[in-house]
Amino acid sequence: xxxxxGFLWLLAGLLFGQSVVPWLPVALPAGxxxxxxxxxxxxxxxxxxxxxxxxxxxLIGMLALLIMPGVVEIFFVAGRFADQAGAxxxxxxxxxxxxxxxxxxxxxxxxxxxxxxxxxxxxx
Amino acid sequence: MTPPLFASLAKLPTLWFQTPIASIALTLAAYFLGVRxxxxxxxxNWCPAMLIAALFIAAVIALLPVGIDDYKTGAAxxxxxxxxxxxxxxxxxxxxxxxxxxxxxxxxxxxxxSATLAACYALVIAWAMGAPLNVLASxxxxxxxxxxxxxxxxxxxxSTALLMGSLMLTGLTAIFAVEWLCxxxxxxxxxLIGLAxxxxxxxxxxxxxxxxxxxxxxxxxxxxxxTGVFTAIVLPVAWHLLF
Numbered sequence: 001x002x003x004x005x006g007f008l009w010l011l012a013g014l015l016f017g018q019s020v021v022p023w024l025p026v027a028l029p030a031g032x033x034x035x036x037x038x039x040x041x042x043x044x045x046x047x048x049x050x051x052x053x054x055x056x057x058x059l060i061g062m063l064a065l066l067i068m069p070g071v072v073e074i075f076f077v078a079g080r081f082a083d084q085a086g087a088x089x090x091x092x093x094x095x096x097x098x099x100x101x102x103x104x105x106x107x108x109x110x111x112x113x114x115x116x117x118x119x120x121x122x123x124x
Numbered sequence: 125m126t127p128p129l130f131a132s133l134a135k136l137p138t139l140w141f142q143t144p145i146a147s148i149a150l151t152l153a154a155y156f157l158g159v160r161x162x163x164x165x166x167x168x169n170w171c172p173a174m175l176i177a178a179l180f181i182a183a184v185i186a187l188l189p190v191g192i193d194d195y196k197t198g199a200a201x202x203x204x205x206x207x208x209x210x211x212x213x214x215x216x217x218x219x220x221x222x223x224x225x226x227x228x229x230x231x232x233x234x235x236x237x238s239a240t241l242a243a244c245y246a247l248v249i250a251w252a253m254g255a256p257l258n259v260l261a262s263x264x265x266x267x268x269x270x271x272x273x274x275x276x277x278x279x280x281x282x283s284t285a286l287l288m289g290s291l292m293l294t295g296l297t298a299i300f301a302v303e304w305l306c307x308x309x310x311x312x313x314x315x316l317i318g319l320a321x322x323x324x325x326x327x328x329x330x331x332x333x334x335x336x337x338x339x340x341x342x343x344x345x346x347x348x349x350x351t352g353v354f355t356a357i358v359l360p361v362a363w364h365l366l367f
Contacts, residue, residue, distance in 0.1 A: 010208035026357045029271040031210030032349060038214035048215055056212035060334065063327040064174045065155045066206045067270050069199030074289030075182040076192045081286055087253035091263055092293045095246030096324060100301035103238040103320045104309060110230035111316055
């Protein structure tokens with residue numbers, strides 16, 4: 001029951017997002033607007049609703065599963081982009097590597113050090 | 125002549141895929157199989173459970189007398205949950221609101237530039253290598269979470285299938301690059317690791333960040349959301365100015 005109540009909260013957030021999106025000057029997805037609105041609701045109420053907390057953890061864990069059906073199609077249409085495969089692969093691999101390096105460098109320069117930084121390997 | 129029993133059995137897959145049930149069952153089965161194979165392989169970074177599962181689904185569809193469109197129509201019911209799942213990111217976002225408030229200045233200074241670079245590097249490389257406009261439009265939102273990226277690529281005139289493939293490859297590369305470069309640059313701050321995963325690796329990076337720690341996951345959610353919002357605002361304007 002708690003999970004269903006939490007899910008209803010998420011649907012309400014999504015419906016709110018869908019209602020607001022047509023009025024926005026940019027094409028933002030309803031989910032992102034709903035997420036920002038729900039964060040604001042939590043901030044106004046001074047805490048997270050237990051029902052939402054109960055449903056959010058498993059749903060966030062499912063994000064990769066929810067993207068998967070969209071990924072499958074590329075195996076069937078890859079031939080259409082065969083002549084561009086080199087450019088696409090180099091752009092994605094080198095481009096992402098370069099952007100991660102830039103992001104880490106920028107964040108390292110600008111983010112103040114955390115008092116108790118932990119090692120990545122500890123948690124992995 | 126084909127016996128009637130075999131003829132009826134051969135028609136079963138077509139019958140199954142007339143409703144979304146078969147697509148949903150196939151996706152869930154592939155997911156669990158992907159997770160199991162991923163564990164058996166020793167959790168390799170280069171081959172996540174999602175890739176194994178997607179390959180399994182593609183193989184099953186290729187073997188059965190059904191098309192990718194039949195699968196996609198059914199699986200759309202499962203993908204509907206992407207909306208509530210995006211709203212659910214409000215929980216980790218709220219939990220780190222104190223940290224975010226304290227760090228708003230460095231975040232505002234770094235995030236727009238990082239999000240811009242995430243798109244620009246790939247676009248410049250692909251453009252220099254002679255990629256046509258529809259390919260560029262499919263690569264531009266490669267670091268953005270899929271609900272935003274899908275609407276962006278449609279607006280720019282790209283291919284959604286190529287975009288989804290790009291999203292997967294970008295997510296995997298970002299996870300590998302963050303872990304490798306963090307070791308190289310001696311970065312151990314989970315906030316920084318989370319932000320880098322969220323900004324560059326969208327939902328896949330965020331899922332990985334939650335495996336590292338709750339703090340990394342919350343910062344990845346923040347990085348992913350802000351990159352999405354920023355790109356959704358800036359990319360269409362920049363695109364129409366450039367092309």
